[in-house]
Amino acid sequence: MTLPASLLLVLQVTRPCFTKHSFETFCHLVAGTVAQTGRRTVTGMLTGAGLSRLWPHRRAHAFFSRASWDPDRLGLRLARAVIEALLPADAPIVIVVDDTLLHRVGKKVFGALWAHDGSGRGKDKLGFGNTWVIAAIVVRLPFLIKPIALPVAARLWRGKGTISRTDLALEMVHDLAAVFPDRTLHVTGDAAYHSGKVADLPGSVTFTTRLPRNAALFEPTPPPTKKRGRPRKKGAALGPLTAIAKTATWRLTVVERYGRTEFVWITERECLWYGALKDLPVRLVLVRDLDSAKPYDLALISTDHLSITEDLVERYGTRWPIESVFGHMRQDLGVGQAQSRTRRAVERTVPFDLAVYTIVVLWYTAHGHHPADITERRTSQPWYTTKTTPSFSDMVVKLRRTIIAARHIHNPAGQPRPDEIAAVIRAWEAAAA
Template sequence: MDELDFLFNECHPAFSSHSSWTKCRELMYGSLTCLGRRTVTGMLAASGNQFVDWSGAYRLFSQQRVDVTKILNVVQSNVLQETSSFPHIIAHMDDTIIKKTGKRIPGTAWRRDPLGPPFYTNFIWGQRFIQMSLALPRNGQTCQSRAIPIDFHHCPTVAKPRKTADKEQWDTYREEKKIAKLSRQGAERIKLLRNRLDDQKYNQKELVIGVDGSYTNKEVLKNLPHNTTLIGRIRKDTKLYTIPDKQTGSGRKRVYGERLPTPEQVRQSSQYPWQQVQAWAAGKVHKFDVKIIHDIRWRSAGPQNLALIVIRPLGYRLTKNAKVLYRDPAYLICTQTKMNIKDILQAYLWRWEIEVDFREEKTLLGCGQAQVRNQNSVESIPSFIVAVYGLLHLANYRANKLSKMELLPRPKWYPLKKQKRITTGDLLNNLRAQIWAKANKLNFSHFVNNETNTRSLRNESNSPISAFFYLRN
């Protein structure tokens, strides 16, 4: 709680007045302690404001009395301070859809459901956002990492004009449609992040961004800013080329040389040797077999040199005696040919954390559950929830670094591990327990010690306080 308060105090310039800061602080704790839906009224009730005027909480966002971008900038600057000793700044970018039901909510439209079955395309009604996160490693470069969100940008589609609209309206629609494309918006967010890093005197540090296949295209690759490396996934049948030989004489210079095998053919070929690289993934350090080809070119990237990385699929067993199954191979490109293969692989594997962010922001913190219709509120409240998520994990990281935190012991069905990862559910439980223990004048330390001692006993009847502190959404 102390670290969370300290971080939120740094966000004071993001508010139009001190009263707005105070009200937003109450909403922040309401969003973290609420056990129901994270609507604005749910946050107010969780913070004990259910019998006071509620309209000020709505005006906080509808009249733009809080600049959520500045709160996320505070999160970014603190993450950069924690990772200042690392040679690169590792970032992740991806988009997500927040489901909605109201057809008159600004920015909503029919979207393709990414969780639909592969044999049938489902559509859902919702909003679309692009998120950028910075990697916050736990210890060292080959270790566990947490993705801390620093940007959450609303990306609505452009409304299509009627068939009877004039030519000028259709021309305007086509131009706005190009600007609203996710790839164009993604390229703009990368440029904005690079500019912010330059303003914070990180202009000499390389920014390494991991993306999926939807952003590995010419719109992003041909518009990368300076000191920026992109690691993205490509198709297994991508057409790649060598660098052309030096051309003598007149005529237009060649950009692409001889045709190379496709990434799938490279994986199957014995011409390119495998090399073993260690990297952290799925809770431990794995040994990955990879192939790497330097100095290749791709038409989507233009005249810049790339590196191709082919990752052999890992084997795993569903049970101890089951047969070995294999995941799919991965094919990556990197715009920095001199970067260490170990750093490339680890930076991309850390990208999975942004998917964890999306799930926890929606399920645990209720991002998108606020029932608002105002244009400003529709955009800013989900961003505020994401900013609270980032502040929570940053406060946890700093509290762990300063001293050993006093945490609620995990339930008995959790395995006892020395290097256990503190989940977001654990953080929310501990924060609620600290707040409720303080409000009810309970000795939190005594309760934690008592629960730790009785954890190994059988048929132990839990007290009402224990059941109260271990409430889940």
Template sequence: MFILRDLLLPLQAVFSNTVQGQKRKVWFVYTLLAVLVPFTSSITSNLLRALQTLFGLKLKSQRFYAFMASPTLPWKGLWHTMWGMIPSPAVKERILLVLDDSINPKSGKKIFGCAYFHNHASKSNQSSYPWSQCILAVGLLKKIKSRWACLPLDFRFYMMKKDIEAESATATRKGEVLHFEDKMAQAATMITDIRNYYKQPVLIVTDSWFGNNGLWSRLDRRNEGSFHLLSRMRTNIILYDFAPVATGTPKAGRPRKYGLRLGSVDDCAGRLKENSQSYRVFLYGKKREVLAYSQTVMLKTMKCRVRVVWVYRKTRYVALMTTDMRLSVEQIIEYYGARWKIESGFKEIKQEIGSSKSQVRNSEAVLNHLNFCMMSTTLTWIYADRLENAPDRRYKIRGRAGFAFSDVRRIIAEAALSSDFYSVCPVPAQTPQKSFVKILLRMVA
């Protein structure tokens, strides 16, 4: 209960001292908790029922829907406060960020941010271009109680240029059509804001779609090592050796930047496999033995030197590259393996918390709802990090000993619904019966 108090009071302090601000700060923290209580999905009507039934708030539906669609909620200040509450955010003296995008299918045709986006993970019985929102998110990779977790820090809705030029209703906010910004520019803006806040070097872990010069050129300009990339490589990228050291009389023209052509990533993988070594790496929750080979090369696509690590399986391989030469082979493999946590994070936000089931249409309501879902996810992991001991896993799964996201949500729900919590955030109403709450908690994960 005291952990929850220490996390929520700084968030309340962001709101103004006006009468409206004092009301909203109470509504805000209880809405955040209603998102986390694992009883129903976090659609707006369910949140209102949770506030009225579980927390005893006397709040009319019209007032609550106006609050959820408010354009004046201080999200920037709230997120900066949340970033500051993360214990020890740096890993080995660097901020470890993970970047990826995801689609959020919807059914309403006038929902803000929606279009026909390509779903590369669609199954044979699913549409390859579902009506959905494309969400670009940046999260913090951090070990919490000996397991990796992704803490959402920021997000953007990506809109295609053709939809903006057509002045689609889904690309309009506050009566004005949005300006087009590609994913690389959106990602660079978010990463730069986080770097400016923490004032520490940043390592961005991403897949091969973002791990190229499109993002690197926007981050590397005159930043002197403030940003580094770690990503998977495409198999057809050509690698080059370093330029030979010039001797004798200098020749006319600029000095060579690239040396001999080493071949593609795929060619080098087959040729270098016999030189691979065994490394013991913390990967996917436990220590594993992996075969890998590392070499520093030049890339014409990024116009810089990178360290490439080929990780060999039985019949396949994965090629990873990084611009950070200080990373060891073990760190490169472990950090990229932890990248999968952003995929788990998308599942937690969309399915467990229930963001995908929300059908709000107004642009401010859509943005506010997703902010609540992402901030509640970050709050959950911060809460888990501040616990004295790691939570027990309620549902045991073979090969998974660590606790799950749902286990922490349950602990938070028990703390938020206890009678002691109302001394922190009092509400002018009677709280529900404890027996009713206990029955609900026994029914959910």
């Protein structure tokens, strides 16, 4: 099988993460994951690559369970490729963190447990499987209206009694900050992501999250009184958020959220969230929709003291693309369908699949996009009357077609092309003369 040269060009950025043998396996399994339309088990990837009769299936299994490669290093290489290709040199890096449950069956699956499942049925919303904390870089592509999130790191959460999901997310942020020490990183997450360890983040990293309704806020740390005793670490209590909202001074402004431009009321103030972030100074931002009767509709806490308030609101709005990632990675790439059970295999299959997600977008941006893609889609499926931009599904289909076409136009090894035959004949004639 011959892989498309354009895909190999994108895959080349990951070459330092593998040995020669592992890199070859990695490239073909990436192509197999994209080309496969059935289940993306490990053997399904091999079948999608067209190698099920050429390679023993243990080669594909060994890539995840025994081969020498690090999924964290792979993610950081892709993060560098994303930032160099899709972000201006002086632009801050927006990172979104969130977690998702991938359902698994079997008591011997490493790390599988009962955990919260946002898409689960019933009042408790529980599911059995592996919970993955994922960090994604948010970028804007020239052919898309809304921003898109590209996953670059993933860690398996082992349940209560182990390192928390927030701390796993902060570990990934520390790794990204070490790779890009000269860039500003804006991290955002939902209300579940807060920890006192946010104070340990480098100075170039800010953290923005939604504030729970029952959060206890205080005035900033008062100045020392030069009296005996330990200085106070927090000021007076501010009361519940509803009380803060009723006494605040609001102003009308325009923000861009979720691909829409909206008028909203906003207010802000400096404070401490002592119960979660201790004496770390933060900004409280309250947002109220234009026609809302509530005291406020959204409360944010941020360690960013330099950006304007509208930027903080818009930045939290960019958290939504990671929810789209969770949907597309299941539907279009079959993430979580691999039946791995051992620790190394479980900890590698999902990061591998997420790397494929980012590779697809990198490939489509650099080599695959064409305005005719939308015209073709609307012609074949005329019910998409308002479709103007490609979806991730369109990107996968375009790359799948390119991979399949490369198989059929492949020139078998050892069989010379006509121009090569002519060149050899000319060389013989020149030598005979």
